Amino acid sequence: MTSGKENWKPATKLVHGGTMRSQFGEMSEALFLTQGFAYDTAEAAEARFNGEDPGFIYSRFSNPTTAMFEDRMALLEGAGAARATASGMAAVTAAFLCQVSAGDHVVAAKALFSSCRYIVEDLLPRFGVTSTLVDGTDLDQWRAAVKPETKALFLESPTNPTLDVLDIAAVAEIAHEAGAVLIVDNVFATPVWQSPLQLGADVVVYSATKHIDGQGRCLGGIVLSSEEWVDEYLHNFLRQTGPSMSPFNAWVLLKGLETLDVRVARQTENAAKIADFLADHPSVARLVYPGRADHPQADIVARQMRAGSNLICLELKGGKEAAYRLCNALEIVKISNNLGDAKSLICHPATTTHQRMDEDQQLELGITAGTLRFSVGLEDADDLIADISRGLG
Ligand SMILES: *Cc1c(COP(=O)(O)O)cnc(C)c1O
Numbered sequence: 001m002t003s004g005k006e007n008w009k010p011a012t013k014l015v016h017g018g019t020m021r022s023q024f025g026e027m028s029e030a031l032f033l034t035q036g037f038a039y040d041t042a043e044a045a046e047a048r049f050n051g052e053d054p055g056f057i058y059s060r061f062s063n064p065t066t067a068m069f070e071d072r073m074a075l076l077e078g079a080g081a082a083r084a085t086a087s088g089m090a091a092v093t094a095a096f097l098c099q100v101s102a103g104d105h106v107v108a109a110k111a112l113f114s115s116c117r118y119i120v121e122d123l124l125p126r127f128g129v130t131s132t133l134v135d136g137t138d139l140d141q142w143r144a145a146v147k148p149e150t151k152a153l154f155l156e157s158p159t160n161p162t163l164d165v166l167d168i169a170a171v172a173e174i175a176h177e178a179g180a181v182l183i184v185d186n187v188f189a190t191p192v193w194q195s196p197l198q199l200g201a202d203v204v205v206y207s208a209t210k211h212i213d214g215q216g217r218c219l220g221g222i223v224l225s226s227e228e229w230v231d232e233y234l235h236n237f238l239r240q241t242g243p244s245m246s247p248f249n250a251w252v253l254l255k256g257l258e259t260l261d262v263r264v265a266r267q268t269e270n271a272a273k274i275a276d277f278l279a280d281h282p283s284v285a286r287l288v289y290p291g292r293a294d295h296p297q298a299d300i301v302a303r304q305m306r307a308g309s310n311l312i313c314l315e316l317k318g319g320k321e322a323a324y325r326l327c328n329a330l331e332i333v334k335i336s337n338n339l340g341d342a343k344s345l346i347c348h349p350a351t352t353t354h355q356r357m358d359e360d361q362q363l364e365l366g367i368t369a370g371t372l373r374f375s376v377g378l379e380d381a382d383d384l385i386a387d388i389s390r391g392l393g
Helices: 010-016 042-049 064-077 088-097 114-126 139-145 168-177 227-241 247-258 260-279 298-304 319-329 359-364 381-392
Strands: 081-085 105-109 130-134 150-156 181-185 203-207 221-225 284-288 311-316 345-347 371-375
Touching: 010 064, 010 247, 010 260, 064 081, 064 221, 064 247, 081 088, 081 227, 088 114, 088 181, 088 203, 088 221, 088 227, 105 114, 114 130, 114 150, 130 139, 139 168, 150 168, 168 181, 168 298, 221 227, 247 260, 260 284, 260 311, 260 381, 311 319, 319 371, 319 381
Parallel strands: 105 130, 105 150, 150 181, 181 203
Antiparallel strands: 081 221, 203 221, 284 311, 311 371, 345 371
16 A cells, blocks of 8 residues: 555645554544653563664654654655654754854844744853854845855744745855754744745754644744754654653644644735734834735745745834734734734733844844734734724724
């Protein structure tokens, strides 16, 4: 029998990928809430440990429920292998630390989720791994930054919170010419709309906390790459250091995956309508939405994304006062720094997610006092537009 799972369309992979059934034939994926596994004999234990028998040993590094989540994600992403982690930040940290040593160098786009920027700018240098931050939209800056000791390039696209879109294929080429790997944080695009490995990236990381759960319940992360890279660098690092995903969270996230494409499609449809409404509103100074023809990198969006996703960045004319007034007036849209949730969420990056940066650093990223990041949810678009319209009025 041929399986042909790789040829399934994404919706089918999201429902059936990675499923392993126990002897009971359960329909919904089983939750193996267990730390360890018993062996029938001492010989069986030995075979498990020396790799002759590929079964499970200990949930710090492998668990059946977590493995189903990893396999489903790997199938969706077209990756050779995947490893789940306790959070998105555990995934990003592991993707770096598993492969760098003192003396190495990394290059990253400046516009990063602020904890990612901490890893690159503060944490790695403490262990002798130097880093250079570049304007990710400028390919010459990437080229100028790579050195013989450069081990990894890192970017997010679309960027947080200003939604610039970076050219993944072009940066991958620069990485490969330098003998480095490109790591892409694909959270904002989601696996539904962008496939970095197909564009030439070597490693993809997600905060599964966002759209993959999509219902505000649990934290999670995942790193995906080739089987060789996972075997050589990632697997042992995670096994020995232990930032593991709980099997319970893996189970919640597996159920999240079943509806991921339906949710993201609806959120994106809503976001496109809201972006068009906001673009024409007199209180809005600037609107960035990757699904619109006026996006600053619309040509790259057309090449590498299948749709614009559910995030909108807007700048209000009245600065912080106007931004706060809108946030506080909204009834349906909640104020929260999370994203990708069923509920629409808005946040003021300058005073929340990017508070750590001084004003000059914020302005360099395009974050002004009037900037708001809007994660569009699953509510009815007309209700959301009415809520925003009232809030702006
Ligand atoms: C949320 C987020 C992270 C971190 O994920 P956690 O699950 O919160 O640890 C990393 N990168 C991006 C782009 C994110 O949005």
